[in-house]
Amino acid sequence: MNVLHVCANPKPTEESVSKQLAAAFFGKMIELRPDIELVNVDLYDEKPPFFSYELYKRVWYPVFDAAYKPSKAEEMAMNYAAAQAEAFNAADVLVLTMPMWNFTVPAIMKAWMDQVLCPGLTFKISPQEGVTPLHKIKSIVLLVASGGVYKEDDERDALTRQVRSAFGFVGITDIEIVWADGQNPLFNMDHEQRKEMAIEAASEIAEDIAELELETTFGAFGEE
Numbered sequence: 001m002n003v004l005h006v007c008a009n010p011k012p013t014e015e016s017v018s019k020q021l022a023a024a025f026f027g028k029m030i031e032l033r034p035d036i037e038l039v040n041v042d043l044y045d046e047k048p049p050f051f052s053y054e055l056y057k058r059v060w061y062p063v064f065d066a067a068y069k070p071s072k073a074e075e076m077a078m079n080y081a082a083a084q085a086e087a088f089n090a091a092d093v094l095v096l097t098m099p100m101w102n103f104t105v106p107a108i109m110k111a112w113m114d115q116v117l118c119p120g121l122t123f124k125i126s127p128q129e130g131v132t133p134l135h136k137i138k139s140i141v142l143l144v145a146s147g148g149v150y151k152e153d154d155e156r157d158a159l160t161r162q163v164r165s166a167f168g169f170v171g172i173t174d175i176e177i178v179w180a181d182g183q184n185p186l187f188n189m190d191h192e193q194r195k196e197m198a199i200e201a202a203s204e205i206a207e208d209i210a211e212l213e214l215e216t217t218f219g220a221f222g223e224e
């Protein structure tokens with residue numbers, strides 16, 4: 001099983017609740033499936049570029065114009081996106097670790113999504129077939145921490161909506177969420193219990209993911 005872990009948090013693990021969820025998740029996962037191929041992308045170690053006009057031309061012009069020939073600059077503008085897309089397309093499971101910032105994903109995570117979710121890289125798009133995935137990701141595990149407490153379908157929560165919509169567009173609808181909310185100690189006396197419960201949930205989700213049956217062992221249609 002190939003797992004791609006993308007982390008958007010500048011803090012060390014001992015200060016970051018979402019990174020502690022990731023530590024619990026991968027601790028259990030590696031215990032149960034020592035054979036997993038894990039690729040870690042720490043977005044603060046290697047920062048994604050913002051989406052550029054050159055990247056826009058390189059990935060979207062071919063959708064509309066079969067005769068388009070990229071310039072050298074347009075070709076180079078795709079370097080980061082292409083490398084990340086390769087890791088994305090090799091993954092069976094995507095794990096996203098992040099805090100909630102201003103009610104949504106950190107900007108660095110959004111920058112990564114803008115790079116990776118491009119036509120010709122992780123999906124194809126045509127009027128006849130709509131959007132066709134080029135990846136084989138079965139599930140996303142979203143590990144998130146927030147200062148405030150959020151009820152289900154809370155209208156302030158733009159984070160889980162962002163993740164569901166963006167990855168749903170490329171055909172990934174199975175999203176398991178572990179959310180340590182209420183982490184602001186000023187307003188939540190029970191922040192420690194909330195964290196411990198989320199850490200427990202991260203470990204349980206790892207057990208479910210470890211049991212995933214993947215078609216990839218024998219190919220989608222049973223061939224070697």
Ligand SMILES: Cc1cc2nc3c(=O)[nH]c(=O)nc-3n(C[C@H](O)[C@H](O)[C@H](O)COP(=O)(O)O)c2cc1C
Nearest residue numbers: 016017018019099100101102103145146147148183
């Ligand atoms: C820049 C910034 C913006 C934040 N915005 C929100 C927010 O919109 N809603 C919220 O509930 N908490 C917000 N918080 C609090 C964090 O989500 C909270 O501290 C969480 O535990 C961070 O995750 P971490 O411990 O993994 O870093 C914000 C914190 C920072 C630093």
